Amino acid sequence: MASFVRSIPEGEDRERLTCADCGFIAYENPKIVVGSVVEVEGQVLLCRRAIEPRRGFWTLPAGYMEMAETVEEGARREAWEEAQARIAIEGVLAIYSIARIGQVQVIFRAGLAEPGFAAGPESLDVRLFAWDDIPWDEIAFPSVRWALHHWREAEGAPLGLPAMNPPDDMRGMRPLPGDGL
């Protein structure tokens, strides 16, 4: 098994994760999450998570971007994997930085390219919610709440400059309530 230690490699200016056995430097880079707010006749599509963290909580169809895909392709893949939905992307709704965990989220506004959706393997349930029925107390992550509010503000209007982090968490540093995530 690899055992990693933090140290500053020669010629660098900050700590990196280095394998104590073989010297391999595991560069940690921010990860990109791609996802979308999918609207169907004024309602938004949410997925109930079947996996940790936040199992049982509701989230957008979103996940880590893979190599060799574009941001749009990643968002379409995640909508298929998590909600068995074929989406039509309209444009970028928001870009969030979650500096606390080294994450950038690119969130699109989208509709369904063809009717139908269902829970994929990582979802317990997938449903459409009218704004007033959104289960705000059971939302998985703060950025899901941000994206839903930014979607609501832009509803019915053409997309403009994407939303960024809200003023009360400009760097994405607030831990989740309860579990330190």
Place this chain on the structure above:
Amino acid sequence: MASFVRSIPEGEDRERLTCADCGFIAYENPKIVVGSVVEVEGQVLLCRRAIEPRRGFWTLPAGYMEMAETVEEGARREAWEEAQARIAIEGVLAIYSIARIGQVQVIFRAGLAEPGFAAGPESLDVRLFAWDDIPWDEIAFPSVRWALHHWREAEGAPLGLPAMNPPDDMRGMRPLPGDGL
């Protein structure tokens, strides 16, 4: 030294880079580049690269985002490192996917927050160019050309929906002329 092989780990659906000695899986994730088109009185700031690849060619102040920073902080840090410039970010100009190398570029439109710039350690030269004087044959990467054209199209107007890849390279798959990069 670590020696890595490509294989499909148990429970996964695609090849990952695995250390043959210790079994460590080096997940390859797309990397985020943050940068900006910095305008000063109608001219744009370009840096002549002091490092490979594309040494001697002109580029935007841009580079890999680090952990624990936001996209805006990353773009400001890169402008300082490469052009010794303190920039004021206006908003997102473009988001490009370079699927061929697993890269997402978030490019801002910016001005100078205070006067002055100079070549940082990774630049041979930093200069302002009027549109007609941009050295198009010595531009380092296609996405620099894309960003300059998108900047030119939006010049003087408020920023709207960010530009994405141009129609002739929707996935960012074209190698650079000459060197296969």
